[in-house]
Amino acid sequence: MTDDSRSDEPLAGMPRRPARSAVVIGGGLAGITAALALADAGIRVTLLEGRPRLGGLAFSFQRGELTVDNGQHVYLRCCTAYRWFLDRIEGTALAPLQDRLDVPVLDLDKPEGRRLGRLRRDPLPVPLHLGRSLATYPHLSLAERAKVGRAALALKGLDLADPTLDTQDFGSWLAAHGQSARAVEALWDLVGVATLNAVAGDASLGLAAMVFKTGLLSDPGAADIGWAHVPLGELHDRLARKALDSAGVRTEVRTRVTSISTDENGRWSVQVPGETLRADAVVLAVPQREAHDLLPAGALDNVDQLLGIGTAPILNVHVVYDRKVLGRPFFAALGTPIQWVFDRTAASGLREGQYLALSQSAAQDEIDAPVAVLRERxxxxxxxxxxxxxxxxxxxxxxxxxxxxxxxxxxxxxRLRPGARTKAPGLYLAGAWTATGWPATMESAVRSGVSAADAALSALGRPRPSDLFEFEEAA
Ligand SMILES: Cc1cc2nc3c(=O)[nH]c(=O)nc-3n(C[C@H](O)[C@H](O)[C@H](O)COP(=O)(O)OP(=O)(O)OC[C@H]3O[C@@H](n4cnc5c(N)ncnc54)[C@H](O)[C@@H]3O)c2cc1C
Structure with a gap:
């Protein structure tokens, strides 16, 4: 049994304060963030992760000479919390942003053969920054481009704080705003499927509006794309672990929490095989189903609502060629089942040939297809x-x-996504699925970790670290 009852070192002339301790459960981006934030505030932190590595859903593994990411991850310049996280783990230089949004879009559906379009921004204020790109976007007719502009302005006018937005679907809203099936496919879904992991008809208008307003209609550079030029594990496991070690966090991997409970003095017990850890605060940073199973009775008014939060799959198809076949770092595609293609050669360590990863979101129809079928397709x-x-x-x-x-x-x-605070004093929730206002992204995970740490620190009476990510006003 571990019971941390040491005291913080007192400042000269100050009374000794009892040390405060926290256990963070789950070593994904949400848990790592919460652990760093709490440790930076002087809390003694133990981080427990069931798997043999940190990074949760954004990780790498070895396949022969290749270091493979479980799935291509990108972020946008507007992902200010994830960018703070990269800074905090000293990983910013390894996951740079484009100087300027530039997405090549190849369309195979044209009678004249494949056609390249680009979504690019100009150095102009919003919304003019995308005006030229939209006006010359070859995958839409002139009339469709004009209607896209009008719908974008209508989207910009939506109030993200309006709860009724979440009750409507984005596809119906787009149709009501004059968007053809082609405009949805060639523009709205091109961005929306990759960021929301759902086609417009299956997506909440609230979340879609949040993505498009923040990414495309807030700051001109907001949608510039960044991605790791190294394996994800280099960032989310190795560098994160280094930052946690330096901050004094005790990190235990291969350590699955089986239950959490509180005693009559309000101290928490966290049960792992062979050990009970005691702490003043617990941050539960695991997926919603695991959170449902671990939450003590009464911690949420209706814990079963967590089971109402569904999940959506992503498939990545990895192809290694004996030679270079693609001259750009990535592109998006239309008129084919292929969605986005990334060149992974340098990041994977491949020395000869080229390695492409196809990122297929909202992959419900293909997630269980045999490899041979996917290869043929x-x-x-x-x-x-x-x-x-x-x-x-x-x-x-x-x-x-x-x-x-x-x-x-x-x-x-x-309405199903809970905030960081639970009804059980000292117990907090984190995870990309909690109520951050963002879709399930690395950004949402980091924001949730910061929120959980903020809530815990305020209850423990400790000031937040001055360099912790600051929440800005929503766009
Ligand atoms: C293929 C793919 C592509 C994606 N692409 C993007 C993208 O391009 N951009 C983007 O921003 N986001 C992307 N995402 C989403 C992003 O990866 C996630 O939203 C984010 O990583 C979630 O972090 P998290 O910490 O909330 O949860 P998780 O990563 O799920 O972490 C939870 C952790 O808790 C651990 N755990 C569970 N139960 C226990 C227990 N009982 N005891 C101890 N530990 C436990 C788990 O092992 C896990 O490590 C993608 C995800 C996938 C899978």
Missing amino acids: YLPELERLLPATRGAEVKDFFVTRERTATFAPTPGVG
């Missing part, structure tokens, strides 16, 4: 998109399946 599509693949040898083909990659951003999900 995707290799010919890559040949259509990238002529250089036609004479190339496929050295390796494999898939990674994340069946519960994100919470499903369905209409009505907003």
Whole structure:
């Protein structure tokens, strides 16, 4: 049994304060963030993670000479909390942002053959920054482009604090605002499926409005894209672990929490195989289903609401060619089942040939398809998109399946997402699925970790660290 009853070192002339301790359960981005924030405030922190590594849903593994990410991850310049996190773990230089939003979009559906369009921004104020790109976007007709502009302005006018937005679906709203099926496919879903993990018809208008307002209609640079140029594990496991160690956090991996309870003095007991940890505060930073199972009775008014938060899958298709077949770091595709393609060669450590990862969101129809079926489907599509693949040898083909990659951003999900505070004093929730206002992203995870730490620190009477991420006003 571990019972941390030491005292904080007193400042000269000050009375000795009892040390405060916290256990953070779950070593994903939410848990790592909460642990760092609490430790930075002088709390003695233990972080417990069931798996052999930190990073949760954003991790890497070894496959022969390749270091493979379980799924391609990107973030946007407007992800200010995740950018704070990268800074905090000294990883910013390893996951740089584009200087300026630039997304090549290849369309295979054109009678004249494949056609390249670009979503690019100009150095102009919002919304003019996207005006030229939209006006010349070849994948929409002139009339569709004009209607997209009008819908974007209507979206900008929505009040994100209006709870009725969450009761409507984005697809119906787009249709009511004159958006054709083609405009939805070639523009709104191109961005929305990748960020929300749902097509417009399955997505809450509130979450979609949040994404588009914050990413495309707030600051001109908000949608500039960043991604790790190293394996995700380098950031979310190795560097995170280093930062936690330096902050004095005791981190235990392969340590699955089986129950949590409180005693009559309000101290928490956290049960892991072979040990009971005691603490003043507990942050439960695990997925919603695990949180449901671990929460003590009465901690939420209706704990079963957590089971109402659905999940949505993401599939990644990995292809290693014997030669270079793609000359850009990534692109998005239309008129093919392929959604987004990323060049993973340098990040994976591959020395010869090229390694592409296809990121397939909202993959409900394919998540259980056998590898052979996916191979038959995707290799010919890559040949259509990238002529250089036609004479190339496929050295390796494999898939990674994340069946519960994100919470499903369905209409009505907003009222099911609890905040950081529970009814049990000293017990806090974190996780991308909690009420951050963001879809299930790294940004949401980090924000939730900060919120949980903030709530815990205020209850423990400790000031928040001055360099902790500050929440800004919503866009
Ligand atoms: C394939 C894929 C692609 C994605 N793409 C993007 C993207 O491009 N951009 C983006 O921003 N986001 C993306 N996401 C989403 C992002 O990865 C997640 O939202 C985020 O990582 C969630 O972090 P979290 O800490 O909330 O939860 P998790 O990462 O789920 O962490 C929870 C942790 O708790 C641990 N745990 C559970 N139960 C216990 C227990 N009883 N005891 C101890 N530990 C326990 C788990 O092992 C896990 O490590 C993607 C996700 C996937 C899967």
